[in-house]
Amino acid sequence: MTTILIASHNAGKIADFKALFQSYDIKVESLMDYPELPDVEETGTTFAENALLKARTIAKEAGRITLADDSGLVVPSLNGEPGIYSARYAGVHGDDAANNAKLLERMAGMTGADRRAFFVSVIAVYDPATGDDLVAEGKVRGLILDEAQGEGGFGYDPLFYYPELKQSFGELTLDEKNKVSHRQEALKVLMNQFPDWMKGRKQS
Ligand SMILES: O=c1nc[nH]c2c1ncn2[C@H]1C[C@H](O)[C@@H](COP(=O)(O)OP(=O)(O)OP(=O)(O)O)O1
Ligand SMILES: [Mg+2]
Numbered sequence: 001m002t003t004i005l006i007a008s009h010n011a012g013k014i015a016d017f018k019a020l021f022q023s024y025d026i027k028v029e030s031l032m033d034y035p036e037l038p039d040v041e042e043t044g045t046t047f048a049e050n051a052l053l054k055a056r057t058i059a060k061e062a063g064r065i066t067l068a069d070d071s072g073l074v075v076p077s078l079n080g081e082p083g084i085y086s087a088r089y090a091g092v093h094g095d096d097a098a099n100n101a102k103l104l105e106r107m108a109g110m111t112g113a114d115r116r117a118f119f120v121s122v123i124a125v126y127d128p129a130t131g132d133d134l135v136a137e138g139k140v141r142g143l144i145l146d147e148a149q150g151e152g153g154f155g156y157d158p159l160f161y162y163p164e165l166k167q168s169f170g171e172l173t174l175d176e177k178n179k180v181s182h183r184q185e186a187l188k189v190l191m192n193q194f195p196d197w198m199k200g201r202k203q204s
Contacts, residue, residue, distance in 0.1 A: 003027045007040065007058035007068040010087075010094070012154025016183050017069075019174050024191060037061050047072065047084055048135055051124035059128040065201070066128075069183065071121040073156045075144065077114040078106055086156070096155050100148065103159060107144055115144045119160065119182040123190050127201055134197050138185025142169075153177060 004026050006017050014030045021028050031037055040057045044050040047070045054068035072086030082089035082103065090098035107115065118141045126133045140162070148158035150170030158170030162180065169177055178184050 001025060001027050003029055005034075005058065005062055005064050005066045006030045007054045007066050009039070010154070012157075013069060013071070013183075015154075015174065016178060016181070017067075017187075019178050020184055020187055031058070034062065042070070042084070044070075045084070047120055047122035048124070048137070050084060051122040052126065052133060052135065055124040055126040055133065059126040063128055065125060067123060067125045069121055069123050069186070071119065071182065073103075073117055073119055073160070075103075075107070075117045077110055077116070081106065100156060100159055103144065103156065104147070117142055117144050117160065119156075121182040121186040123183075123186040125190065125194070125197075129201065132197070134190060134193055136186045136190035136193070138182040138187070138189065140180060140182045140185070 004021065006014060006028055008014055009031050014028065014032065018028045037058055038061065040054045042050040042053065044053050050070035051068050054070065055066050058068065059066035072083055074080050074083050082099065086099065087093055090102040092098060118139050120137065120139050122135060122137045124133055124135045142163065143161045145159050145161050145168060148170065149168040150158050152170050152172060158168055160169045162169060165172065
């Protein structure tokens, strides 16, 4: 079975990818399995720049084709916040509770269309042997709730209401989320091009 290295430390994101890659019969490893690999500083100004930066840096360190996801929540009525700063919105990287609390605070008093939001995922793969890369994007639209609903998922999932299923992402099972999420869309677009991209590459 093929194994792919995901350049991420985010347990929720890795769980999404483990489930998503099952349908491609690909096994997933992550930075959790490689504690010696560095943490990549996200210095880019777009999701795509950061996804490529993470994929390229880890691929060169590990000497293997590597995939990275840079993702976040975009709220147009907040001029795009939290955007590429989603993971460190409230100041401490990965503090989901604080990030969600800050989002609710910033949206206090907003109603109706002002509560529209979307998740974005940009996925990049990089081949250290050739310097070739592949990038794809996915999006999913919803509304930001007034309070958390559901215990599932990670990050902003409990605040993200998905009208088509009349539930928040926090109330969905992993498989339900993985049928509609920004991440599955980006991965689908990417994997459609992957077989051609992989041709002629040697990978153990
Ligand atoms: O499906 C999602 N459901 C809920 N929240 C989500 C989702 N997808 C991204 N998000 C939020 C979480 C985090 O606050 C930020 C991602 O930031 P991002 O830099 O891509 O990931 P990260 O720093 O947590 O891990 P890493 O860079 O090691 O992959 O957006
Ligand atoms: Mg990150």
